[in-house]
Amino acid sequence: MAELASILSLGLVAALSYAVCVLVRYVQSQCRIRGILIKHWPGLPDHWFYGNLHQHPMNNPKVREAGSKEELKLWREMDAKFPRGFRWFHGPLAIGVTANHPDIMRAVMRGRDPKPTTALSSGYRFLLPWLGYGLLLASGDTWFRNRRLITHAFHFDILKTYMTIYNKATDILLNKMSDSKCLCTLDILLKCAFSYESGCQISGDSHPYVTAVNAIALASRDRVFNPLLHPDFIFHRTAAGKTFLKNVDFVHEIADKVIKERRDKLREKETDSEPVKSKDQPRDFLGILLAARDEDGKGLTDLEIRNEVDTFLFEGHDTTASSLTWMLYAMATNPEHQRKVQEEIDEVMEGRESEEIQWEDLGKFNYLILCLKEAMRLYPPVPMIQRIVAEKDIMVHDRLIPKGALINMNIYALHHNPEIWPNCMEFIPDRFAPENIKNMDPFAYLPFSAGPRNCIGQNFALNEEKVILARVLRRFHIELDPDHKVTARLQLVYKATNDIKLKLKPRF
Numbered sequence: 001m002a003e004l005a006s007i008l009s010l011g012l013v014a015a016l017s018y019a020v021c022v023l024v025r026y027v028q029s030q031c032r033i034r035g036i037l038i039k040h041w042p043g044l045p046d047h048w049f050y051g052n053l054h055q056h057p058m059n060n061p062k063v064r065e066a067g068s069k070e071e072l073k074l075w076r077e078m079d080a081k082f083p084r085g086f087r088w089f090h091g092p093l094a095i096g097v098t099a100n101h102p103d104i105m106r107a108v109m110r111g112r113d114p115k116p117t118t119a120l121s122s123g124y125r126f127l128l129p130w131l132g133y134g135l136l137l138a139s140g141d142t143w144f145r146n147r148r149l150i151t152h153a154f155h156f157d158i159l160k161t162y163m164t165i166y167n168k169a170t171d172i173l174l175n176k177m178s179d180s181k182c183l184c185t186l187d188i189l190l191k192c193a194f195s196y197e198s199g200c201q202i203s204g205d206s207h208p209y210v211t212a213v214n215a216i217a218l219a220s221r222d223r224v225f226n227p228l229l230h231p232d233f234i235f236h237r238t239a240a241g242k243t244f245l246k247n248v249d250f251v252h253e254i255a256d257k258v259i260k261e262r263r264d265k266l267r268e269k270e271t272d273s274e275p276v277k278s279k280d281q282p283r284d285f286l287g288i289l290l291a292a293r294d295e296d297g298k299g300l301t302d303l304e305i306r307n308e309v310d311t312f313l314f315e316g317h318d319t320t321a322s323s324l325t326w327m328l329y330a331m332a333t334n335p336e337h338q339r340k341v342q343e344e345i346d347e348v349m350e351g352r353e354s355e356e357i358q359w360e361d362l363g364k365f366n367y368l369i370l371c372l373k374e375a376m377r378l379y380p381p382v383p384m385i386q387r388i389v390a391e392k393d394i395m396v397h398d399r400l401i402p403k404g405a406l407i408n409m410n411i412y413a414l415h416h417n418p419e420i421w422p423n424c425m426e427f428i429p430d431r432f433a434p435e436n437i438k439n440m441d442p443f444a445y446l447p448f449s450a451g452p453r454n455c456i457g458q459n460f461a462l463n464e465e466k467v468i469l470a471r472v473l474r475r476f477h478i479e480l481d482p483d484h485k486v487t488a489r490l491q492l493v494y495k496a497t498n499d500i501k502l503k504l505k506p507r508f
């Protein structure tokens, strides 16, 4: 017995010594990276513990709660001071560079550097309990295999079949226009990706899935600003951490329910006397996930499927809702462009009895697309992403980013960099006219990111948005409610903190 106790205590001491060694080496490497970045990159003076977090307006919980344009102002000021990138530290152990210039974006996005899911202070790590290693957070061989298996779900032949769903969900939206913008995209995603009838647009804004996802996103973001909460063993013991985990469990339950219902349906079909023919298999995202097999005939495990379902539920609806919301805001604040978009829609729809948008119409909304692109430049739905330099040091503009550094790819700052975008605060859709994009750097405009880790759902999102926008703007003229102040918050997704209130005037 005494022997066992001494073996156990020896084991414990060895494990503790190992943990201390790992920590010391990690701290040493972060100090080295910090030294290199301070030498090579300009930036604001940093604090040894907070880094630059204390200079961030959202570090104030009250501002964070209320939403503010101060954060947007901060990034634009940094753009003006440091248009070719700057160092920015999220606390003591998240040492990195903020990319706001196409050359830095290109250097990083062309490579295969992973998302920083193991870095102590990275926002991506805070999302792991929710999204697991689904496509968004996976790296290396797992990502490569799953991306290949899933890409099939976004083939044109499959996207084409979703037109009826987009139109039907827009019918409900048009009838309830006052309160369900955001839920329309969730409704569409649940139907297209999982053939799941949630009725969420009918049940209204209080849909618990949306509430839980918002709470998870906010909790992950708040955590970024408090380095004391970065370690899981502390965060998960706080009240905020417990609520976070409860919400994650709830969201997982929804995903499990969606998967279980589909598996049950498939099983029912298999027990029918007729064998299941491939044409009977649902061609939606979930059907494709369940049927996917790699060269060795191996499918995805239950956990992998759940992670992908969670990733798509999140990536697929909130981003599109943000883009639609800000596009409507841009239309309301730029009535001359709204009128041009409406003239184009009227021309496409002339003489039609049905309000439905057809697949063949999607290529005809040229001005609408210019405006949508410009809206996603001014209000990028995903304002910030990150990578960790893992493969080799990166040199840009003769400045070094060493292995182990974080790169904050600040899409908001890139899209407002005055060196790249003259009059960056003005809504000028013609920037994207064919004669102008000829000369545009492909890494200057990145609402959907670029390179191998670009957005897999971008065509799905753009088709959906064209249908919704064309139908809404055909039916209504849109103005802002002058009594409502719009404030914004850059969280995982660019949000209007307290909604955008629009006045809708029927056009016919």
Ligand code: HEM
Pocket: 115, 135, 136, 137, 147, 311, 312, 315, 316, 317, 319, 320, 323, 381, 382, 385, 386, 446, 447, 448, 449, 452, 453, 454, 455, 456, 457, 458, 460, 461
């Ligand atoms: C306007 C709408 C959308 C925008 C602006 C957007 C933007 C982005 C961005 C910037 C990324 C890169 C994220 C990173 O590097 O961390 C991304 C990745 C991703 N998006 Fe989207 N997205 C949109 C809609 C969608 C939709 C509708 C889906 C699915 C139906 C989707 C699924 C994904 C997935 C799975 C990834 C990870 C891809 C990978 O790493 O291989 N997105 N998206």
